[in-house]
Amino acid sequence: MLDSLTADTIIEARWIIPVEPEKTILSDHAIVINHGVIQAILPISQARSQFISHNHIALNHHAIIPGLINLHTHAAMTLMRGLADDLPLMEWLKYHIWPVETRYVSADFVLDGTLLACAEMLKGGVTCFNDMYFFPEVTAKAVIECGMRAAIGLIVIDFPSAYANDTDDYLFKGLSLRDCYSQHPQLSFCLAPHAPYSVSDKALTKIVTYAEQLDSPVHIHLHETHDEICSSLDTYGVRPIERLRQLGMLGPNLIAVHMVHLTKEEGNLLKEQNCSIAHCPSSNLKLASGIARIAELVALGINVGIGTDSAASNNRLDMFEEMRLAALLAKAQSGQADALSAHQALRLATLNGAIALGIDKITGSLAIGKAADITAVDFSTLALSPCFNPVSHLVYAASREHVSHVWVRGKLLLDDRELVTLNERELINRATQWQRRLNS
Amino acid sequence: MLDSLTADTIIEARWIIPVEPEKTILSDHAIVINHGVIQAILPISQARSQFISHNHIALNHHAIIPGLINLHTHAAMTLMRGLADDLPLMEWLKYHIWPVETRYVSADFVLDGTLLACAEMLKGGVTCFNDMYFFPEVTAKAVIECGMRAAIGLIVIDFPSAYANDTDDYLFKGLSLRDCYSQHPQLSFCLAPHAPYSVSDKALTKIVTYAEQLDSPVHIHLHETHDEICSSLDTYGVRPIERLRQLGMLGPNLIAVHMVHLTKEEGNLLKEQNCSIAHCPSSNLKLASGIARIAELVALGINVGIGTDSAASNNRLDMFEEMRLAALLAKAQSGQADALSAHQALRLATLNGAIALGIDKITGSLAIGKAADITAVDFSTLALSPCFNPVSHLVYAASREHVSHVWVRGKLLLDDRELVTLNERELINRATQWQRRLNS
Known part of the structure; x- marks a missing residue:
């Protein structure tokens, strides 16, 4: 048996929709990320046997798409x-x-x-x-x-x-x-x-x-x-x-x-x-x-x-x-x-x-070697039930409220709907201050 | 000083948009509900001095609209x-x-x-x-x-x-x-x-x-x-x-x-x-x-x-x-x-x-004598900041994710985004069962 390789992040998902190749929907697959870059996209079982990570995220009811x-x-x-x-x-x-x-x-x-x-x-x-x-x-x-x-x-x-x-x-x-x-x-x-x-x-x-x-x-x-x-x-x-x-x-x-x-x-x-x-x-x-x-x-x-x-x-x-x-x-x-x-x-x-x-060599689809710019959409919700086709739901039924996680260059910027790098309350307060100024 | 009247429910809101009269936006008003019917719409200060209720809800960052x-x-x-x-x-x-x-x-x-x-x-x-x-x-x-x-x-x-x-x-x-x-x-x-x-x-x-x-x-x-x-x-x-x-x-x-x-x-x-x-x-x-x-x-x-x-x-x-x-x-x-x-x-x-x-005598706008069919929209959110005009935001910027409370005939059916009379998880499970059946 081979030794497992380490990875910065492993994201398991119900579906991965990589956009390239065209019309692909990968069920129960995982994305392996190292140094901000997608290293592998493979079935969850294989990911578990081949890779190990301290940052292993299971998104069992989610679709993963390019950001x-x-x-x-x-x-x-x-x-x-x-x-x-x-x-x-x-x-x-x-x-x-x-x-x-x-x-x-x-x-x-x-x-x-x-x-x-x-x-x-x-x-x-x-x-x-x-x-x-x-x-x-x-x-x-x-x-x-x-x-x-x-x-x-x-x-x-x-x-x-x-x-x-x-x-x-x-x-x-x-x-x-x-x-x-x-x-x-x-x-x-x-x-x-x-x-x-x-x-x-x-x-x-x-x-x-x-x-x-x-x-x-x-x-x-x-x-x-x-x-x-x-x-x-x-x-x-x-x-x-x-x-x-x-x-x-x-x-x-x-x-x-x-x-x-x-x-x-x-x-x-x-x-x-x-x-x-x-x-x-x-x-x-x-x-x-x-x-x-x-x-x-x-x-x-x-x-x-x-x-x-x-x-x-x-x-x-x-x-x-x-x-x-x-x-x-x-x-x-x-x-x-x-x-x-x-x-x-x-x-x-x-x-x-x-x-x-002109940045399609580094982002825009989920492909090995591209940056890990990734969005996860939570399908475990009323508005997306039932689900016959996750791509149909992404376009016609889902809305941004269903986005749960976002990574850019492998870094988690939205974690279970919470902003990681920005302070939401402070941004709203500043917007309100500007609103008063513009209104005056 | 007059005695306070009792009410089943009093809802205070940042804005009440009754739809009738046309183009009205009432700031810092309250709706008083008795027996499922709107009894009064008046400034919050007056509502507090004239009415008393065990069910007094303050929605300080919300717009209240007809359901x-x-x-x-x-x-x-x-x-x-x-x-x-x-x-x-x-x-x-x-x-x-x-x-x-x-x-x-x-x-x-x-x-x-x-x-x-x-x-x-x-x-x-x-x-x-x-x-x-x-x-x-x-x-x-x-x-x-x-x-x-x-x-x-x-x-x-x-x-x-x-x-x-x-x-x-x-x-x-x-x-x-x-x-x-x-x-x-x-x-x-x-x-x-x-x-x-x-x-x-x-x-x-x-x-x-x-x-x-x-x-x-x-x-x-x-x-x-x-x-x-x-x-x-x-x-x-x-x-x-x-x-x-x-x-x-x-x-x-x-x-x-x-x-x-x-x-x-x-x-x-x-x-x-x-x-x-x-x-x-x-x-x-x-x-x-x-x-x-x-x-x-x-x-x-x-x-x-x-x-x-x-x-x-x-x-x-x-x-x-x-x-x-x-x-x-x-x-x-x-x-x-x-x-x-x-x-x-x-x-x-x-x-x-x-x-x-043919039911506009009982619903469709927030008016005294009509049923308390009411929707509250939470404006304390990033996507609705800043806010120059709440009606503009309701139509162009808000989405259903911002709905926080819903009453029908004065009865609270959605409480801070949670369904009161329906079991969301059970409904999703039943939808998933039908999905399997229809797919087969």
Whole structure:
């Protein structure tokens, strides 16, 4: 008989749903973790005979999935959750969000808002998020503190803020931050020009150059509303996506957020150029932007991930909600009940996000050699009974309340629904203080 | 100084949102309950000086709303939750749901399934549901046992089942049940012809007669899919709603479920005839039926309530989810971000359901003289921080996990998230047994 190998952590589960290979559901399997990395995935009986660990966790009624990846958010804006509702995008931005941002956004605001967002996301099974906001160095600090993974957006916008004076200042500050943390194991970076309507050709051209030099993803709002397209036609004579094409921004590094309004030709162009899309169903509905034709775009072979957008336009950072909504909307929008199956929706919310961010070699699925970014969902509950198919339940029946454990890089960050690295009560108190300030 | 009056229960809350009068939010108010009825709603300080109770509950971080009314479900089908997904309506019914029903549906199935559904709904803040299923006498029994309120559908369908042999048998059994329980304080009844495609003119005509005689609501699936309309045109030469008009079924007693596909004229007809609509957004998306034009129908002045449909096509009985989805879809569908505001969505999920069922004199809003059918939502949580407007949070940010207490007729049925009248563990065990049987 062979000696047992030691492992940092062994997680046994009723089901493991690795996302890769496709449509796989492993019953009564275990994940073995060493140095933050998945070392083995094998039947529980074999895990018990081959490995030994002081940290052996039995999740007998749980499904284990890759940590969810929130492909588009503005985490700090969680402090503006529900500040203004039932308004169209530009009115909401111009008369509610931007004035509050001008007056209140600071490093402190970003720290408190991002930690609040991280706590909400961790409790909802999210292990990684793609952010775009002012003071990205503070976002990075919050992410490091709580142990999550994030792609930090190096925001560029044509107007000044408390964070930066002009586009060069935004770019300089962002790139310096990237230099500082380029090797950090929890962080990756995206160049993040806000949107075609808020960034000039000059700045976009610089960003294209940096993106090529650094082989960096570019995270931008694109074709979110009909008005955005009309205003681009007025100002530039072309639709935003054509303008970006002319500027050289289309390509595998592009993460086009929203893509609610696009022609068949534009869909084909995105596919040809190997661009990724961040689909934000709740936000698109809430701001009456429309419904992105995701079933069609996925069928074209485009890499589509899912994002919550900010808690100011959603009003939650709940990837279970977005995953369900993505699957349901795809069916109604395409008229095909078999469009975007539960398995596909789960892939959008995990692996496809990692692909968009260029980090799919290290996260996004449960595979040997990838980081142990893992979410456990407790199925021993009324709302998930009976259970004929755990993947169906994950997408259509479960909600974030059923998330019990979360690991990032093998480190336990949510333990039986309790946050390990963050103080929930303190975060709520700080949010309440900001609420009083913003209300005044 | 006056002597204090005694009360059965006094509930103090951070906010009371009574739904009537419109857009009201009462801060730091209390509800005084006697004999199951709301006796007073007044500021906490006044409640403390005027009333005394052994059962005085302080919910300092909570919003109190009328219990949610689920205007369309098939509760027992909760035992088929997730049995078959990603399929269009007729394929799903013909090859998955109906064969299982033929083989397994019995009084036992209906009892276990309905109790499971009641438990899920109570934990999600639902106090009343409008049901349609076989063995309605068993549904009634389950409702009485758990203390909820329900409108029991007296189902009629053209094909035989374990419950009844033919339409006359269905009708006879249903009407006998109604006679038996007509005075029961938890129950009301609807005549419930399944759908235009599954009930003959002859049976529908009888139902119209009984509905008039008894002044009873009529609960029917209507204009759910495009196919339903085509098949009616083929068979009857008219669209289903015109057929029902000819048969005399349109009127204030009609609860038309789904109404996804309808012309402008049909919308006007429903308004003229004062019909109610049960909007089931998740189910309509999941079966790819489409998106009902609710913003337009509400603007016409039609009484629209919200239903979950069954857990087999949803796959949850979660009125918070449906309320959020109704508000979000109305915005995208109409292209107006101010369509169906949070206040309106809450009204759809409460008072409008009661109006449709003809029980708005006794439930559906928090008003003096109405039954104490009450749901408390705990706002002391990360996901609801900060809070600028509790009604916005109820619709856009809260989920059923935040429901802490539920009363029906003044009786506490959910106490700090724990079911009082039902045994959760036992219900899960029974669901698991049915799962094994259905899988075999």
